Amino acid sequence: MVDTIVFVICAVICLTGAIGVIAARNPVHSALMLVMTLFGIAVLFIAQEAHFLAAVQVIVYAGAIVVLFLFVIMLLGVDVATDLELGKLRGQKTAAAGFAVVALAVVGYLIVNVDTTRTGVQSQGGVIDNVTPNVDLLAESLFDQYVYAFELTSVLLVVAVIGAVVLSRRHPPLDTDSAEASN
Amino acid sequence: MSGDPLLRGTIDFVDVLVVLFKVGIAFGFLLVATMFMVWFERKLISDMQNRIGPNVAGPWGILQTLADGLKFFFKEDLRPREADSLVFRLAPYLSVVTAFVAFAIVPVGGVFKDGDPTSGTVSLFGKETYLQVADPPMGILLLLAASSIAVYGIMLAGWSSGSKYPLLGAVRASAQAISYEAALGMAVVAVVIAAGSLSTHDIVAAQSGGYRSWYWFATGLIPFVVFFIAATAELNRPPFDLVEAEQELVGGFHTEYSSIRFAMFFLAEFMNVITMSAIMVTLFFGGPAGPIFFGLDWLFPTLWFFGKVLVFLFVFVWFRATLPRLRYDQLMNLGWKVLIPVMLGWLLVYRAIVLWRDDKIDPIPTIIVGSIIAIVCTALLTAAFSAGDRAFERENTPSDREGS
Numbered sequence: 001m002v003d004t005i006v007f008v009i010c011a012v013i014c015l016t017g018a019i020g021v022i023a024a025r026n027p028v029h030s031a032l033m034l035v036m037t038l039f040g041i042a043v044l045f046i047a048q049e050a051h052f053l054a055a056v057q058v059i060v061y062a063g064a065i066v067v068l069f070l071f072v073i074m075l076l077g078v079d080v081a082t083d084l085e086l087g088k089l090r091g092q093k094t095a096a097a098g099f100a101v102v103a104l105a106v107v108g109y110l111i112v113n114v115d116t117t118r119t120g121v122q123s124q125g126g127v128i129d130n131v132t133p134n135v136d137l138l139a140e141s142l143f144d145q146y147v148y149a150f151e152l153t154s155v156l157l158v159v160a161v162i163g164a165v166v167l168s169r170r171h172p173p174l175d176t177d178s179a180e181a182s183n
Numbered sequence: 184m185s186g187d188p189l190l191r192g193t194i195d196f197v198d199v200l201v202v203l204f205k206v207g208i209a210f211g212f213l214l215v216a217t218m219f220m221v222w223f224e225r226k227l228i229s230d231m232q233n234r235i236g237p238n239v240a241g242p243w244g245i246l247q248t249l250a251d252g253l254k255f256f257f258k259e260d261l262r263p264r265e266a267d268s269l270v271f272r273l274a275p276y277l278s279v280v281t282a283f284v285a286f287a288i289v290p291v292g293g294v295f296k297d298g299d300p301t302s303g304t305v306s307l308f309g310k311e312t313y314l315q316v317a318d319p320p321m322g323i324l325l326l327l328a329a330s331s332i333a334v335y336g337i338m339l340a341g342w343s344s345g346s347k348y349p350l351l352g353a354v355r356a357s358a359q360a361i362s363y364e365a366a367l368g369m370a371v372v373a374v375v376i377a378a379g380s381l382s383t384h385d386i387v388a389a390q391s392g393g394y395r396s397w398y399w400f401a402t403g404l405i406p407f408v409v410f411f412i413a414a415t416a417e418l419n420r421p422p423f424d425l426v427e428a429e430q431e432l433v434g435g436f437h438t439e440y441s442s443i444r445f446a447m448f449f450l451a452e453f454m455n456v457i458t459m460s461a462i463m464v465t466l467f468f469g470g471p472a473g474p475i476f477f478g479l480d481w482l483f484p485t486l487w488f489f490g491k492v493l494v495f496l497f498v499f500v501w502f503r504a505t506l507p508r509l510r511y512d513q514l515m516n517l518g519w520k521v522l523i524p525v526m527l528g529w530l531l532v533y534r535a536i537v538l539w540r541d542d543k544i545d546p547i548p549t550i551i552v553g554s555i556i557a558i559v560c561t562a563l564l565t566a567a568f569s570a571g572d573r574a575f576e577r578e579n580t581p582s583d584r585e586g587s
Contacts, residue, residue, distance in 0.1 A: 028270065028342060035335070052381075055324035063331025063364075067338065067357060074342055074354065134320065135381060 006047050014040035027073045031066055038062045052134040201310050209316050213286055217453045218248040224453075224500045231504040255446035263439050265345025274343060275440070275447035278336030282454040285329040287316035288383045289461045292471050292485035295391035305481055313384055314471075314485070322382035323371055326462055327364065330417055334360045336451070337426070341436035352435035355511070356419065356426040362515060363416040363423075366522035370402075370410035373530060374466045377401040387470035397469050405529040407467045409522050414459045416518065419452065420499055422506035425514060460495035464488060520568060528557075 013036060020033030038061045045054035142150050222237065222245055229236025237244030262271060292314040293305050304311045319325060334357050341353020375381055377398040378389040390397050397403065416423040427435030437448045464470060473487030509517070535553065538544045 026267070028267070028339075032270070032273075032339075051320040052324070055321040055328055058328040059324065059331050063328065063334065064361065067331075067334055067361060070338060070342075071354070071357065074338075074350065 003047060006043065010040045010044045010047070013037070014044075028070065031069045031073065034069075035062050035066050038066070050134060052138060197310060201312055202316075205312075205314075205316050209286060210283065213283060213454055213457065214450075216457050217450055218252070219245075220453045220457055220496060221248040221251075221449075223496065224503070227497070227500045228504050231501075252446060255443050258442040260442040260444065261439070263345050266439065267343040267345065270339050270343035272444075274336050274340035275444045275451075276336075277339065278333060278451035279447050279454075281329040281333040281336065282451040282458060285326050285455075286458045286461065288319065288322060288325050289458070289465050290315040290318075290384055290387050290470050291461075291488050292481070294475070294480050294484060295388045295470070295472065315384065318382055318384045320382060322380070322384075323375065323386065323462075323466070324381060327368055327371065330360070330367070331364060333451075333455070336448075337436050340440065340448070344436075344439035346439050348433045349436050349438045352426055352432045352438070355432075356436055359419070359423065359426065359514060359518075360417060362518040363413040363522075366409055366518060366526055367413040367417055369523065369526040369530065370406040370413060371466070373406035373526070373533065374398070374402050376530070376534070383465055383470075387465060387472070390469040391472055397467065397472075401533055402467055405525060407463075409526050410463065410466070412517075413522060414463065415499070415502065416514070418455050418459055418499075420456065421503040422509050423514060424508060425511055456496065456499055457492070460492045460499070461488075463495055464491040524564060 017033045017035075017037030017040060020036070021030045024030040024033055038057060042054040042057040042062075045051075045057060225247070226236045226244065237247035240246040240250045262268065290313060305314050306312075337356045337360070338353045341349040341351075341356070344350070374386060378386040380386060380389070419426045426432075427437070432438070437445055440448060468491050471484030471488040473483060473490075475483040535544070535549060539546050539549065
């Protein structure tokens with residue numbers, strides 16, 4: 001009962017946020033709506049007893065990633081409500097409508113054909129047992145079971161960061177001759 | 184895995200009342216403590232600067248903050264024409280609410296025993312409960328979450344003012360907060376590793392049993408110092424108050440705020456000082472631990488706790504009276520090039536020492552390999568820093584390059 005109420009409230013918050021992201025005229029408002037969605041999802045994590053994931057969701061997504069979005073929006077000065085010109089991609093609207101229809105069809109099929117609805121109840125498939133803390137379980141899978149995949153992913157991220165720095169860096173002209181001459 | 188005994192089993196009406204009571208007490212306490220803190224800071228800094236300070240309202244001027252607060256209520260609430268009205272009104276609430284939330288995880292009393300989940304409880308209305316608003320399993324992460332949301336308050340306040348100095352102040356503030364949050368988080372990691380739990384109740388319980396069982400070696404040396412510096416920066420307290428550097432930015436992110444909205448930022452700032460002090464006591468100094476006299480075990484832990492918090496409040500004011508403000512590049516260098524590498528290195532060294540003590544590793548090869556790795560890493564880091572410095576010099580030397 002409580003689970004369902006929590007789920008419904010969170011679902012409303014998430015969906016309002018998600019619609020707000022694309023509907024808001026102002027990019028900063030969009031970013032704030034995104035934060036709202038992330039919070040809704042964090043509460044859903046808590047409802048599933050995934051406390052650690054909920055905290056990380058807020059710290060990493062809301063606390064770091066959206067803050068970076070806001071940084072970019074503010075510093076690039078695109079924070080004015082602009083009438084974004086749609087339709088720069090040819091056939092974009094048609095394709096979007098097509099995909100939307102397909103997605104809705106899939107959702108509708110699932111609603112009609114899955115006999116037991118499990119919306120808002122606790123996960124049945126996991127190994128969470130309310131005794132071992134979340135962190136221990138996560139650490140076991142990340143640093144024990146899937147340690148190579150984890151390490152490879154982290155290397156990939158480091159490579160991506162360094163690549164971004166190298167590519168975006170503008171080298172000042174290294175005209176040592178003229179610099180020495182001017183001295 | 185323990186959790187508050189109040190919330191185990193079935194929850195009846197009295198349980199709800201107890202929770203509401205605790206929330207109300209914490210809320211009221213924080214408001215009063217903030218008033219006290221403002222007065223304390225003004226009075227103390229006056230003494231340090233050889234002045235008198237507030238002395239008119241009430242005995243020793245103790246009601247000065249109340250008078251100021253009332254005055255804020257009756258001032259005109261200005262809103263700039265260029266301001267984004269929705270976000271402008273939202274921002275102060277984001278600051279205040281997060282300041283309240285972080286305090287919820289601090290245990291303020293109770294007698295703790297290591298390894299005993301029923302310790303640290305008090306009796307409220309015939310129910311055993313922890314003397315803290317909440318003991319969530321993610322515990323101390325709630326502090327990091329709250330401080331990362333607090334960035335929004337500052338950032339949006341600056342942006343939505345529609346004015347240039349607040350925007351500059353806000354960008355500075357958020358860059359500073361994000362940079363020091365990394366160091367802050369890693370200092371917390373050291374505590375969590377030492378105590379073996381994220382829950383603040385368990386962290387305090389692990390430190391119970393006298394000052395000798397506080398983790399002097401594991402967290403007392405480097406993590407505490409790093410946490411203290413990072414917390415000061417996170418609070419935008421001097422010497423890290425570049426956010427509201429009057430000489431450069433008028434008033435920083437809240438330049439355009441007036442009346443009660445400004446008061447809310449002010450409240451949040453001082454409330455965060457109290458919360459951070461309480462968190463430091465919890466993480467590093469055993470929370471409510473201390474000797475108990477006359478068998479008054481419901482009173483003395485709380486007294487010890489607030490005594491320890493008061494020491495930190497004093498030190499924060501002392502900082503403000505003593506230290507000059509850092510320059511912006513010094514701030515960033517300290518955060519990224521000193522605190523974070525030091526903290527990462529300490530975590531590795533500490534774990535190695537613990538494994539060595541438990542005879543899990545052979546010391547000689549570990550020391551040899553570890554030293555080689557340390558030397559290589561230090562060399563790489565130094566090379567990176569000097570390359571950065573050279574690039575900085577090159578870009579900032581005045582030359583006639585523009586002509587060519």
